[in-house]
């Protein structure tokens with residue numbers, strides 16, 4: 001029989017379309033997960049992502065056990081534990097999906113060296129993206145800095161290979177080492193603290209089966225109306241696949257092919273949705289080529305932007321108390337559901353970096369802790385896009401008006417009423433501008449401004465003027 005292999009699960013918590021798993025088929029295998037909290041520094045999973053991970057690991061462990069090779073869970077430094085486990089079971093190879101985060105790349109490099117010194121091998125497989133970053137370069141051999149030519153280049157490479165099936169059966173190594181229980185990883189909200197995740201289970205089903213379920217639900221309805229549905233935060237118009245993709249419970253290749261099968265023929269039919277998958281892909285490629293992206297502005301001149309850090313303003317934004325209903329609804333949705341609609345993420349992020357002049361890193365950090373889909377590539381790229389400091393960014397001088405944005409994308413206030421019940425009784429015309437409602441209208445709606453809901457922390461025109469002045473100052477300095 002072949003020599004055993006280690007199958008190291010990281011951010012590809014699935015059995016189907018898993019090239020690392022395919023590579024060990026037929027051999028005795030030790031499936032392994034290492035909770036290596038220190039390795040990622042500040043970019044270890046935040047609170048909401050840990051909740052997700054805990055449940056996703058439980059699902060993966062059950063799926064692996066059902067196929068005959070239970071998951072070994074360890075806690076500690078992967079740099080030590082992975083080579084030690086390879087030695088313990090006599091594995092010549094360690095197989096895993098390739099990661100794109102800078103901290104993971106450095107760590108994997110060190111692990112590969114340690115394994116090589118013992119005549120073993122780390123083999124990384126394409127799992128999180130459609131195409132690995134070095135394979136998508138511009139005509140001049142440089143990475144793409146702008147989305148549209150990048151997306152065209154990926155599309156021109158043709159359809160991705162069809163997804164791989166899940167194995168029916170796995171062969172375990174003869175005497176696997178003992179590991180930790182999932183409880184011992186301490187991934188849940190801390191006992192005694194408010195259970196901010198209490199609504200998550202009703203909304204989300206972490207794990208591969210949950211991911212397939214989401215995909216089916218999306219294909220059975222919203223995909224057909226995605227072009228308009230994706231802009232309506234008050235309905236389920238998008239796929240909700242982001243946390244599943246983030247943990248690799250489903251691959252982008254599986255999603256791509258499923259959508260192509262549901263909408264056969266011209267790629268243009270599915271392009272509105274597939275182009276979002278490619279935004280994710282673009283973010284991963286950017287992170288690969290520009291590993292400083294989570295911390296530093298990609299455009300150099302934005303590194304001296306005169307932010308005005310203010311703890312009270314940041315807190316008002318975090319708690320959904322800015323006085324702008326669409327923003328506050330979004331921030332409250334985020335806290336309750338661990339997720340926020342994309343359109344509202346854009347409006348809320350814009351308010352923070354423009355009207356409130358808070359550094360984009362502060363917003364990204366909050367999202368990192370509260371989003372179940374918090375993903376280093378997509379989060380950093382999106383924040384830099386909003387802040388104007390990304391390689392392909394919305395110009396900083398384009399300042400969203402949060403009232404008009406609310407009225408455009410949530411005209412009947414369905415979304416706002418759901419997440420900001422204090423505004424539920426207002427007529428449509430005032431739901432995005434409660435301070436303009438006459439006193440008797442507010443009274444009839446049972447709303448006392450300043451008590452039940454705040455007035456805007458900064459007036460739109462003033463916030464806009466301040467943001468533009470900051471930008472002009474930056475130009476002068478550049």
Ligand code: FAD
Pocket residue numbers: 230238239240241242243245246276277278279280281283340341342343345346349367371373374375376378379380382383386
């Ligand atoms: P759908 O509309 O169904 O899209 C399908 C998939 O495409 C998503 O699941 C996601 O994987 C990908 N996608 C869609 N839009 C984008 C985008 N703009 N950038 C990158 N990928 C995209 N997405 C994350 O996955 N993790 C993050 O941490 C994250 N942070 C964000 C921060 C800000 C400030 C903004 C404006 C956007 C952020 N996004 C992030 C992108 C986007 O908001 C979410 O991917 C999307 O809302 C997820 O919902 P969905 O799965 O229903 O998306």
